[in-house]
Amino acid sequence: MNRRDFSIQALSTVGLTLALPGLSLAQGAPVEGTNYVKLSQRAPTSAPAGKVEVVEFFWYGCPHCNHFEPYLAAWLAKLPADVSFRRVPVAFRENPFGIHQRMYFAVEAMGLLNTLHPKIFRAIHEDQLKLDKPELIQDFVAKQGVDAAKFMATMESFGVKTKANQARALADAYKIDGVPALGIAGQFFTNVGLNGNEKNTLATVDYLVNRARTGR
Template sequence: MKHLALMGTLLWMCGAGSAWAQAETQEPFQEGVHYVRIDQAPAPRDIVEVTEVFSYRCSHCNTFEPYMQAWNARKPAGVELTRIPVVFGRRDWELYARAYVTASVMGIAEQTHVPMMDAIWKERRDMRSMEALADFYAGFGVTREQFLATAESFAVDAQMRREQRQVQIYGVTGTPTLIVNGQFRVAGNQAVPSYDDMLRVVDYLVARELAALESTPAADS
């Protein structure tokens, strides 16, 4: 009986030890639950890119913006934040997406991003035409005429088409959505119920991608 009891204790200890080891090695976030791996992901770059897919007409994106700004201020070295304004086939979203891309082509997207959100959601400015949007952007170092001309340019058209194709590849169906290195999609769901949770998942994926970059041998010069 003592022998059987000892064997039972040893088996329990082995089982418990296995469970403890599994708990220690288990990743905090799981693919398919907290994030989605993207098919047709582009080749990795020498930095880690986090892309926010958003719309100025999305109230959730407006609520998320302070979280995104705080994250951008604390993001680690070697990480770049980019944005894609999504259209989803909606005319008003297309107008504001074109305005953002125009600002990007003109080099004023970063300085005008938060002011544009505030103009729409805090000041409730009526800007439902490109002319009205040009009046807004004219306060940031470009003329109304320059903005309107750029909005109809080949460069803006090409970037709009390229980015909307990218949104389809990423499988984005709602906003805000975050893409890590073109390979992982993070959006709110039952397992990721808050904006803080979204950014925790992003931090986890960013850390993984940074570690992968550090472990990749440098290309021969």
Template sequence: MISPRRLFLSRFATLLVMGSITRPLFAAVAGQDYQIISTTPLAGKSVEVLEIFSYACPHCAHLAPFIEPWSRKLPAGVVYRRIPVTFGHDQWTVLARAYYALEAMNEVNRLQEKVFAALHEQQINLFSEDVLFDWVAAQKVNRTKFIDLYRSFAVQSKVQQGDQRAMSYGVDGVPTVIVDGKYSTSPSQAGSNAALFPVLNELIATELAAKR
């Protein structure tokens, strides 16, 4: 049976995904909707929202149509970032390197959902570097520049640093969203993809108020 609380979240999902984060319509519960992973926020005046994901993850693919438009409408003072983790998997490493190469070319926002669709809907084997390079070129991305970035030391370092940061937060599954280094939540913890956003909105509002 669906709890009244989960039913409430589902009914307000559309509003809350795109709505204001300044006046939450419910109170998120620590240990139920999110975890407290630190009592100290990140330094600085901005609130960081960190999506930890992998293109290989089908749950991340399902979340993308929700989190992409939401992330583009965050208020001033909120910084949205992504970390593509590998969890030590070679295939996931290919995709993490692809993400950072696309990021360096300012192509992530344009291609984020297309990468997910290629993998999970069109069944294109982007784990293969040759297939990946051909696919990227077909998206009108400079193939040579992409390959150079993909194979660069800078991208390799970012992959390692991203994995280390995810580990420091105790992340053992994706998608996971970290708010300002203090809170961790996910669709599975919140109850659904749509139910994630009222939780995030409340946590962000709390941290914005604390940093004023």
């Protein structure tokens, strides 16, 4: 779903990107304009020299992002040494995107990605916790054994707000209007809607990583 189509009711029932039929990658290599888009102007990257950056754009409240997580985890388990991966939460507007965005960056800043990141997805999509208000987030993290006061202070810190501003600028550079979506090397963009399913999407990412490696 395009972000222009959001309504308060839609946010509670659907995600941001509908899975549309795409080319089966069994038929051949991914096709520009069908399975991925090449950016007309490069987006900024932060990967170390010699590494190809892959960015996942997501939103905690998106059911498609939640569904994508196990496929992404399996892909990350085999991540080549020359690929640098990072997640970037989107914020199409302040509520509920903005608070979820700051929540992610607080999790990251406190070194809790491995433990708390998947629990947030489960809390929202399995336990039906919206986690869209400070008091709800504070109660949730406290129940996970996290110092809630420190977490909430981190969410409102200068560092987290700076990360949020940078995330919004990067999403604009990639022209992200739905999630989950992936940016590769500041040059390419793809998503599940362009590829038909999660496996094809990650196969397209692999193809684009290889293109970035070889400078094509």
